[in-house]
Amino acid sequence: MNPKYIIVGGGVVGCSIAYGLLKKGYQVTVLDGGDSANRASRGNFGLVWLSNKGLNAPHYSAWTRCSVNAWRDFADELETLTGDDIHLEQNGGYDFQFSQQEMNAKIQQYEHLKEVLGTDYPYQVWDRQKTLQEEPNIGPDVIGTIFGEEDGHVNPLKLLRALVKAIKLLGGEFVSSVEVVELSKSMSQTFNVTVSSGRQYQSDKLVLAAGLGSAQLGPQLGFKAPVVPQRGQVLITEKYPPILKRPSGLIRQVDEGGIQIGDSKESVGLNPSTTPEMTAAIAERAIAIYPFLSKANIVRSWGALRIISPDGLPIYQESNTCPGAFLVSCHSGITLAASHCNLLPHWFEKTPDSPNLELFSEQRF
Numbered sequence: 001m002n003p004k005y006i007i008v009g010g011g012v013v014g015c016s017i018a019y020g021l022l023k024k025g026y027q028v029t030v031l032d033g034g035d036s037a038n039r040a041s042r043g044n045f046g047l048v049w050l051s052n053k054g055l056n057a058p059h060y061s062a063w064t065r066c067s068v069n070a071w072r073d074f075a076d077e078l079e080t081l082t083g084d085d086i087h088l089e090q091n092g093g094y095d096f097q098f099s100q101q102e103m104n105a106k107i108q109q110y111e112h113l114k115e116v117l118g119t120d121y122p123y124q125v126w127d128r129q130k131t132l133q134e135e136p137n138i139g140p141d142v143i144g145t146i147f148g149e150e151d152g153h154v155n156p157l158k159l160l161r162a163l164v165k166a167i168k169l170l171g172g173e174f175v176s177s178v179e180v181v182e183l184s185k186s187m188s189q190t191f192n193v194t195v196s197s198g199r200q201y202q203s204d205k206l207v208l209a210a211g212l213g214s215a216q217l218g219p220q221l222g223f224k225a226p227v228v229p230q231r232g233q234v235l236i237t238e239k240y241p242p243i244l245k246r247p248s249g250l251i252r253q254v255d256e257g258g259i260q261i262g263d264s265k266e267s268v269g270l271n272p273s274t275t276p277e278m279t280a281a282i283a284e285r286a287i288a289i290y291p292f293l294s295k296a297n298i299v300r301s302w303g304a305l306r307i308i309s310p311d312g313l314p315i316y317q318e319s320n321t322c323p324g325a326f327l328v329s330c331h332s333g334i335t336l337a338a339s340h341c342n343l344l345p346h347w348f349e350k351t352p353d354s355p356n357l358e359l360f361s362e363q364r365f
Contacts, residue, residue, distance in 0.1 A: 003026065003027075003203075003204035003205050004026070004027040004028070004029070004202075004203045004204050004205070005018075005021055005026055005027065005028045005029070005203055005204070005205050005206065005207060005348075006028075006029050006030075006031065006191060006193055006201055006202075006203035006205075006206045006207070007021075007028060007029070007030045007031070007206075007207045007209055008031050008180050008183070008193065008206065008207065008208050008209065008210050008213075008217065009030075009031075009032070009033075009207075009208070009209035009210035009211060009213070009214075010030050010031065010032025010033065010164070010174065010176070011032075011039060011042075011160070011209070011211060011333065012156065012159060012160055012163065012333040012334055012337055013209045013211070013328060013329075013330065013333040013336075013337075013340060014030060014032075014207070014209035014210075014328075015030065015160065015163035015164060015167060016163060016333070016336075016337040016338075016340040016341045017207055017209060017328065017340050017341065017344055017345075018030050018163075018167050018172055019078075019163055019166050019167055019170070019341050020340065020341035020342060020343075020344060020345045021345050021348075022166075022167060022170040022171065022172045023170065023341075024345050026345070027171075027172075028167070028172040028173070029172070029173040029174075029175065029201060029203065030167060030172065030173065030174045030175065031175050031178050031180055031193065031195065031201065032174065032175065032176045032177070032178065033177070033178065033179060033180075033210075033213070034176075034177040034178075034179065039211075039304070042156075042157065042160070042304070043232075043234070043272070043302055043303070043304020043305075044156050044232075044304060044306075044333075044334060045153075045156075045232075045234070045249075045252070045260065045262055045263070046153050046154050046155060046156040046159075046252070046254070046260075046334060047093070047151070047152075047153050047247065047249065047252070047334060047335065048068060048071050048088065048090060048151065048152045048153060048154055048334060048335050049064075049068070049093065049148070049151050049152075049153075049249065049332070049335050050064050050065050050068045050122070050148055050150050050151055050335075051093060051095050051123065051146065051148035051151050051249070052095065052249070053332070053335070054113070054313075055109045055110070055113055056109075057311075057313055058113060058116045058117050059359045059360075060313050060314070060360075061113060061117065062117060063314075063336075063339065063355075063360075064332070064335060064336065065122075065150070066339055066343075067335060067336045067337070067338045067339035067340075068090075068150050068151075068152075068335060068338075069150065070338035070339065070342055071088065071090060071152070071337075071338045072088070072090060073338075074337065074338035074341060074342070075088040075154070078159075078162050078163070078166055079162070081166050081169060081170075082162045082165045082166050082169065084158060084161065084162040084165065085158065086154050086155055086158045086159045086162050087154060087155040087158060087255040088152060088153075088154045089152050089153060089154075089246075089247075090150065090151070090152030091152060091245075091246055092147055092148055092149050092150070092151055092152070092246055093147075093148045093151030093152065093153070093246050093247050093248055093249070094131075094135070094145040094146075094147060094148075094246060094247070094248040094249075095145060095146040095147075095148065095248065095249060096131075096138070096142050096145050096248055096250070096289055097142070097143055097144050097145060097146065098141055098142060098143060098288075099143065100143060103125070103143065103144060103146065106146055107125060107146070110123055110146075122148065122149035122150045123146055123147060123148055123149065124146070124147040124149065125144070125146055125147075126144050126145050126146075126147050127143075127144045128142065128143050128144050130144070131144050131145045134245055134246070135244065135245060135246075137243065137244075137290050137291070137292055138289060138290060139287070139288050139289055139290065139291045141288050142288075142289060145248075151246075151247070152247070153247045153252050154334065155254065155255050156334055159334065159337070175201075178195040178196070178197070178199075179195055179196040180193055180194070180195055180210070180213070180217060181194055181195060181196050182194040182220065183206070183208070183217055183220045183221050183325075184220065184221075185221070185322045185324075185325070189204075189324070190202050190203070190204065191203050191204070191205070191206040191322075191324065191325065193206070204324065205324045205325070205326070205348060206221070206324065206325045206326070207325075207326045207328060207348070208221065208223070208225075208325065208326065208327045208328070209328045209329070211227075211307045211329070212227060212228075212229055212270070212305060212307055214227055214307075214327060214329055215227050215228075218327055221319045221321070221322045221325045221327075222319040222320055222321030222322050222325075223317060223319060223325075223327045223362065224362045224365060225315075225327060225329065225362075226309060226310055226362075226365055227307050227308060227309055227315070227329055228267075228308055229267075229268075229269060229270055229305040229306065229307070229308070230265055230266065230267060230305065230306040230308045230331075231264065231265075231266040231267075231268050231271065231272060231303050231304070231305055231306075232262055232263065232264050232265065232266075232303065232304055232305075232306060233262060233264045233266075233274050233275070233278050233279055233282060233301065233302070233303045234260060234261065234262035234282075234301060234302055234303070234304070235260070235261040235262065235279060235282055235283060235286075235298050235300075235301045236254075236258045236259070236260055236261075236298065236299055236300050236301065237258050237259040237261070237293065237296040237297060237298055237299065238258065238296060238297040238298075238299055239256060239257030239258050240253065240257055240258070240259060241257065242257075243259075243292075244259065244290075248289070249263060250262065250263050250285065250286065250289065251286055251289060251290065258299065259293065259296065261282055261283065261286040261293075262282060263282070264278050264281070264282055266278065270305065271303075272302070272303040272304055272305055273303055274301050274302065274303045279301055283298075306331040307329055307330065307331050308331055309329065309365075310365055311364070311365075312331070313330075313360060314328075314329060314330035314331075314332070314336070314360050315327055315328070315329040315330070315360060315361070315362060316328055316344075316347070316357040316360040316361065317360075317361050317362045326347075326348060327362070328340070328344065339355075343355045
């Protein structure tokens with residue numbers, strides 16, 4: 001019989017892993033926190049994004065591109081199983097530029113990455129005229145864009161809902177509103193997971209994908225789990241008819257019509273609040289890109305906490321003291337969902353198709 005897995009963490013990272021394991025015939029129980037938990041999956045930007053990823057870490061760029069290229073099939077399969085439309089659009093994305101000097105520096109980074117990877121890299125340099133042809137509403141300060149050919153976006157809430165639905169359809173157990181307080185491994189090599197009610201769950205293997213919660217739980221299984229929060233604030237405008245052709249890392253039009261604006265990066269601990277100063281700065285930058293937004297009504301805003309490692313890259317680690325326990329942590333859970341689903345089950349089971357994740361281990365810290 002295939003081993004049973006417990007996944008601690010019911011966000012997009014944990015659910016993508018659970019979905020992949022279930023497709024391969026493993027028994028899976030997902031333990032998900034309550035509504036008061038810090039939930040990056042419910043507060044993120046929804047990008048399926050390669051641009052700017054791993055410019056100084058080629059192995060991360062390659063891992064990201066592997067997932068980005070698998071996303072269409074991943075989405076199609078998930079939508080066929082669940083009947084849910086997760087609204088994936090993968091028609092490219094923008095990295096808007098405001099000075100030729102900054103654009104030239106970015107191009108040099110991409111060209112260096114191409115040399116290191118020994119492969120082509122999917123980007124184009126568009127001048128202002130070309131950018132205006134595609135996005136006629138850009139402001140006068142935008143000199144052009146670096147166009148990421150493989151970039152795209154998805155509705156992250158509909159993705160999460162579809163993943164939970166798929167887990168249940170494939171026979172997985174999804175336990176909501178539980179707080180995991182203790183992790184251990186018994187003399188019989190079984191993992192024991194205790195929740196705040198006192199109930200225990202047992203499994204043959206365990207995946208810790210609890211986001212910021214991994215910092216407290218990880219050391220119980222021998223992980224360093226050196227993750228910290230980074231706040232991002234987001235604004236949503238009133239709904240518009242289709243007006244933006246493609247997303248950028250700063251602005252995108254969601255499938256319901258609203259325009260999502262964000263990308264702040266703040267070290268404020270476990271504080272997901274919004275602040276007038278930052279929302280004003282976000283709005284000002286958005287107006288510089290698309291001046292029509294100066295007349296837009298903001299209908300809601302929120303703050304959410306990213307999960308950041310010391311170097312900003314993902315962590316994939318099997319415990320040295322409790323073999324069979326794995327830590328999976330990243331701040332790009334949407335982008336990496338396809339690889340987490342398709343490839344991490346091979347890594348857990350050490351099959352011939354296992355990806356080489358050695359450079360993402362905790363040994364680098």
